[in-house]
Amino acid sequence: xxxxxxxxxxxxxxxxxxxxxxxxxxxxxxxxxxxxxxxxxxxxxxxxxxxxxxxxxxxxxxxxxxxxxxxxxxxxxxxxxxxxxxxxxxxxxxxxxxxxxxxxxxxxxxxxxxxxxxxxxxxxxxxxxxxxxxxxxxxxxxxxxxxxxxxxxxxxxxxxxxxxxxxxxxxxxxxxxxxxxxxxxxxxxxxxxxxxxxxxxxxxxxxxxxxxxxxxxxxxxxxxxxxxxxxxxxxxxxxxxxxxxxxxxxxxxxxxxxxxxxxxxxxxxxxxxxxxxxxxxxxxxxxxxxxxxxxxxxxxxxxxxxxxxxxxxxxxxxxxxxxxxxxxxxxxxxxxxxxxxxxxxxxxxxxxxxxxxxxxxxxxxxxxxxxxx
Ligand code: UD1
Ligand code: BG6
Numbered sequence: 001x002x003x004x005x006x007x008x009x010x011x012x013x014x015x016x017x018x019x020x021x022x023x024x025x026x027x028x029x030x031x032x033x034x035x036x037x038x039x040x041x042x043x044x045x046x047x048x049x050x051x052x053x054x055x056x057x058x059x060x061x062x063x064x065x066x067x068x069x070x071x072x073x074x075x076x077x078x079x080x081x082x083x084x085x086x087x088x089x090x091x092x093x094x095x096x097x098x099x100x101x102x103x104x105x106x107x108x109x110x111x112x113x114x115x116x117x118x119x120x121x122x123x124x125x126x127x128x129x130x131x132x133x134x135x136x137x138x139x140x141x142x143x144x145x146x147x148x149x150x151x152x153x154x155x156x157x158x159x160x161x162x163x164x165x166x167x168x169x170x171x172x173x174x175x176x177x178x179x180x181x182x183x184x185x186x187x188x189x190x191x192x193x194x195x196x197x198x199x200x201x202x203x204x205x206x207x208x209x210x211x212x213x214x215x216x217x218x219x220x221x222x223x224x225x226x227x228x229x230x231x232x233x234x235x236x237x238x239x240x241x242x243x244x245x246x247x248x249x250x251x252x253x254x255x256x257x258x259x260x261x262x263x264x265x266x267x268x269x270x271x272x273x274x275x276x277x278x279x280x281x282x283x284x285x286x287x288x289x290x291x292x293x294x295x296x297x298x299x300x301x302x303x304x305x306x307x308x309x310x311x312x313x314x315x316x317x318x319x320x321x322x323x324x325x326x327x328x329x330x331x332x333x334x335x336x337x338x339x340x341x342x343x344x345x346x347x348x349x350x351x352x353x354x355x356x357x358x359x360x361x362x363x364x365x366x367x368x369x370x371x372x373x
Contacts, residue, residue: 001159007360009160009251009353013346014210017203019155019165020339023172024199037196040179048149051131052181055105057084059130060174061093062109063117063370065163065243066135069170070109072239076175076335080182080192090117091373093124102129109174110134111158111166112369113141120373122147135173137166151177160361161368162251164346167243168206168339175199175335198333202340205330209343212327216344219306219325220351223277229256230271231279231345232264232294235287240308240338244279244345251363252352261287261294274302281341284310285334295319308341 005011029038052058058077060070070087077085088098090108094117100106106125110118113136122143126132134143134150137158144150155169179195182188223229229248233241242258249256259268261280272278278298282291296319298305305324309316310331317326327344331337353360 006354007160007350009162009164009360010350012158012160012165013343013350015156016165016168016343017207017210019169020172020206021203022154022156023169024176025154027176028196028199030200034200037193037200039183040176040196042151042176042180044149044151045133045177045180048131048133049180049183052105052133053081054103055083055131056101056103057086057105059086059088059100059104059106059125060109061088061090061106061118061121061125063090063115065167065246066109066111066115066118066170068239068243068246069167069174070107071242072171072236072338073174073178073335075236076195077178077181080178080185080188088121090115090121093121094373100125100128100130104130105133106130107133107135107174107177108143108147109136109170110141110143111137111163111170113138113143114369114371115143116371116373119143119146135170135177137169159368161363161366162247162349164247168342171336171339172199172202195333195335198336202332202336205332205340206343208330209340210347212329212344213347215327216347217351220348220355223348224352224355226277227255228271229254229277229279230268231256231258231281232261232291232298233258233281234261234290236285236335236338237281237283237287237341240281240341240345241279243342244349247346247349248352250366251358251360252349252356253358253364254352254356261291264294264297269297269301272298272301272303274304276303277306278303279306279308279345281308282316283308283329283337283341284313284331285337292316292319299324308344
């Protein structure tokens with residue numbers, strides 16, 4: 001089942017281009033023999049789009065990696081729907097007994113569709129009359145069956161405990177949902193077209209990012225004895241910092257922290273010295289100028305910089321200095337860049353795990369599907 005791969009996690013990282021083709025199959029209406037995107041069609045959502053548009057807010061809810069995928073799409077969902085979009089960790093919904101209402105749309109994101117906290121949060125939302133939408137990989141799972149409607153991400157079975165392809169396909173599925181929800185907006189037609197066009201090229205961009213494997217192995221060699229790793233991101237790529245850190249801690253068993261770069265001066269900067277490895281996501285988007293300044297400040301404190309940057313961006317390479325390691329990634333539409341940027345970090349965490357001698361597919365103390373609270 002693993003084919004030529006040594007571990008399921010490795011296989012699942014490398015099959016992401018094909019998985020996201022499956023997520024989009026039948027859902028992107030195209031012309032010009034598939035070269036031009038026309039519109040999005042989500043069979044399971046057509047009867048619910050107008051209800052969602054009339055909601056007073058959208059709540060995205062999940063656990064672990066599924067929650068991180070919600071962070072990645074929040075900004076786009078807000079932009080395209082013009083609705084307030086809030087994020088909830090499923091366990092916290094229950095702990096706080098969150099105020100949910102009849103005119104809320106609650107989106108529950110889960111690879112397995114069986115996570116107890118997410119399922120209970122969904123039942124809680126349903127009892128309060130909210131519309132419950134699922135973004136689920138496993139057809140026939142509890143969350144898939146008991147939500148009012150939803151989108152199966154169709155990523156294929158994910159066996160490795162650390163979620164990889166489900167994460168990127170969840171983002172793609174929710175981008176499709178955001179596009180479907182804004183279909184009647186004329187003012188957003190150009191933006192929608194650009195995103196849809198970029199979606200068509202996304203599998204190829206991810207394929208290019210997978211070619212970073214050898215560089216990530218070399219980086220893992222250099223980092224394997226470290227005690228800690230900090231990752232800085234903002235905007236669309238705050239999720240990349242959190243998800244990269246989660247991958248490194250859950251499989252490589254190396255302490256790592258994803259930090260919103262805007263919070264750097266409010267605490268994390270104290271940890272920065274000449275020994276601390278720092279990953280900064282600094283690809284070109286609306287946050288670029290601010291990330292450039294973050295790189296400058298970290299460099300000024302002697303931090304060991306590792307940048308994720310847009311191919312051909314000499315400017316950021318100069319700011320980072322000759323001692324920095326630069327991971328060059330292909331450019332896609334800003335709201336999809338997180339899908340490309342996470343790939344080298346998935347590869348890094350995979351190689352770190354193997355080099356540190358830990359179990360890749362069954363990390364210590366963790367389970368693929370957490371069916372108890
Ligand atoms: C469906 C078929 C797919 C077929 C396609 C043809 C299924 C599972 N999918 O895909 O095999 O190729 O039509 O048009 O039969 N749903 C939830 N909660 C969730 C996920 C989904 O309620 O978490 C619901 C949807 O609202 C929908 C149904 O389940 O009613 C199937 O969802 P999905 O597979 O995403 O729909 P299609 O893409 O239309
Ligand atoms: C577990 C897994 O903690 O559940 C994680 O180890 C996963 O990888 C999380 O992200 C949520 O799972 P699901 O199936 O609801 O997406």
